[in-house]
Each structure stands twice: as structure tokens, then as C-alpha cells.
Amino acid sequence: MAGIAILGAGIFATEAHLPALVANKANLKAVYSRSTSTASALVTEATKLGVANLDLYADDKPGHALDDLLQRSDIDAVIIVLPILIQPTIVRQCLAAGKHVLCEKPIAKDVKTARDLIGDYNKLYADKGLIFSIAEQFRFMHEFELGRKWVVEEKAIGDITQAHLRVWRNQPPVGKWYETPWRKMPEFQGGFLLDGGVHQTALLRFISGQEVVETQGFARQVVPHLPPLDTLNAGILLSGGGTGTISMSFASLRSAGELTLIGTKGSFHIVDGPDGFMLTLDLVSGESRSETVNSKGVELEIKAFLEAIKTGNAEKRSGPEEALNDLAIIESMCQGGGKVDLY
Secondary structure: OOEEEEEOOOHHHHHHHHHHHHHOOOEEEEEEEOOHHHHHHHHHHHHHOOOOOOEEEEOOOOOOOHHHHHOOOOOOEEEEOOOOOOHHHHHHHHHHOOOEEEEEOOOOOOHHHHHHHHHHHHHHOHHHOOOEEEEOHHHOOHHHHHHHHHHHHOOOOOOEEEEEEEEEEEOOOOOOOOOOHHHHOOOOOOOHHHHHHHHHHHHHHHHHOOOEEEEEEEEEOOOOOOOOOOEEEEEEEEOOOOEEEEEEEOEEEEEEEEEEEEEOOEEEEEEEEOOEEEEEEEEOOOOEEEEEEOOOHHHHHHHHHHHHHHHOOOOHHHOHHHHHHHHHHHHHHHOOEEEOOOO
16 A cells, blocks of 8 residues: 655644545555644644554654655655645655655646646656646535536536636634635735635536636735735636636625536536535426535545555546646636636
């Protein structure tokens, strides 16, 4: 069984990736963080979950830096859960050491950085059989797979003519996510719109089976504690010719989380509810369907990554090209619109 190391010991690594690895019975061997204190906290949580003898690596622990971890032949793969700006450098370092990589989203701070990273992977490492995947759990969640089945595989609503995505949140100047320094004072475009928004563009692309090829709209900062941008509203053009809207805000006093697709034969609607995502299909034929589904996306994406390592076949849904296209939509809207720089 492949030996796994977690690089990063922050909130999401501790609360999501660690239990997902345990649930998948992964062979977790080590954790790395920039400081011994944060790495120790993750080791403590791992012990509570039954993971024993987890080795600790940190920049302030002599002989136990990241380079030392990557020299270990019993560690085959890494899961990178680090700040957006430093992840591409760490990805390259891990690939150069011959490790399979699952890296948290977004793939990079901007399209150019993402393209350069993918180019290096394809040129230097893809032919060596190394897996490079991006951790976008929305493409593995059962509720979204069901929506894609209805819309893409069954073509239940016919040709898509409209797509409308709304994601409204209120991120106050407190809380565990806000107090993460690299989120609180972001040095990358979009701030929370990038970090959280790529989930939503992945959702739209996955369920519709189409690309957003052009956007036109407005982005701004509404509240002072969410630089550089916290709200955007845009018109979109889909690759199939349909049009629609994307509305995202992390400075909204009203909450929303929904996607509506309207087609020539009916409509599809999915909304984030208290018991999971509620999916509804209403067709002109009179047929209606409604289901509520709640799955564990990180657990499912970890399972897919472990299987990819085992078989040597990368999971396309986790491909870096998919993550680049998620990012490209956000970048286009943050910059006021235009043709989306798709892979």
C-alpha cells in the first residue's frame, strides 16, 4: 500500500483530509508543516483517530525538513494542503522527488502560473507515471454526479438555454477561516472569491457538461475586511450556446447556494439545504423528480487518488486541466470579463 504524507497541518488538513485518509484506511506515515507546533497538533488529532507512529517534519526541526521527508523511499505520495501562493513550488519539489501529488484547489493564483505548472508536469513528469491531481471534491460528490446524470447523460432537460449560479455568503471579520493569515490578507486575485469560487465553477461545469467560454460583468469589494474583492456579478456564455449568470458574494447579508439549468425540455435545480443538496427536475412532459443527497466529497476524492496510485491511471476529474478551467472563469470575472482563457 502506498505510503502517504500530508504537507500542511492547517484547518482543512486536520478537519477534512486527515479523517478522509483514515476512512479510506490509507497508509499515512508522516506530516509536514512549517512549524513543529502546528504539525504536532495534527499528529495529536491523528492519534485520536487511531493513526500511530506518525512521523513529524517541520522547517524548525533539524534533520526533519521537507527535503528530508521527500527523500524517504517509503513515502510514495503527498497531499498538499498549503497556502495558494506556495503550492506550485511545493508541487514541483514533490514531483522532482518522484512522489505522486494531490494538491488542494485552486491550482494556482492565476491562469499563467497554472499553465506553467501544467506545462512542467507534462514535459518532465507525466511520462514517468507520476500522478498529479487537484483536490476538487465537488466533481466526486454523489449529488453532483446525479445532477450530471440527469442533465448530460440522460439529456432530460434537452439543450441548455440558460444557466444561473448563485452563491451568497456572509464572511464576518472573525472565525477560523477568516483568521487564516493568507486568507485574511490575500496576495492573490479575488480573495475568498478565488479560494471558494472555484468550487462553484467546478459545480457549474460538471453538472452542465459545458464550458463557460466568455463572461461580462462587475467585481468589487463591498466590505473593508475582505480585500481585494468580495462580490461579483457576471453574464456568461456557455460552449453550447446557452447564456446565463454567475452571482457570488462573501459580503452578502442574504444566503444562497443554488444552480438552475433551463433547457428545451425542462429545468434542473439544485440547492444547498439543511440535510444535503436538494435536486429537482421539472420537465415539460409533466415528469418531476426530486432527491436530497449528502455525500462526503473529500473522502471520495481521496479514495479516487489512492486508486489512481494503485492502478497508475490518473482520474480525469482530478486533472490539473480541469482545475485550470475552474480558475480561468473566476479570473475572467474578477478582471471584468472577456473570453475565458481555457486550457
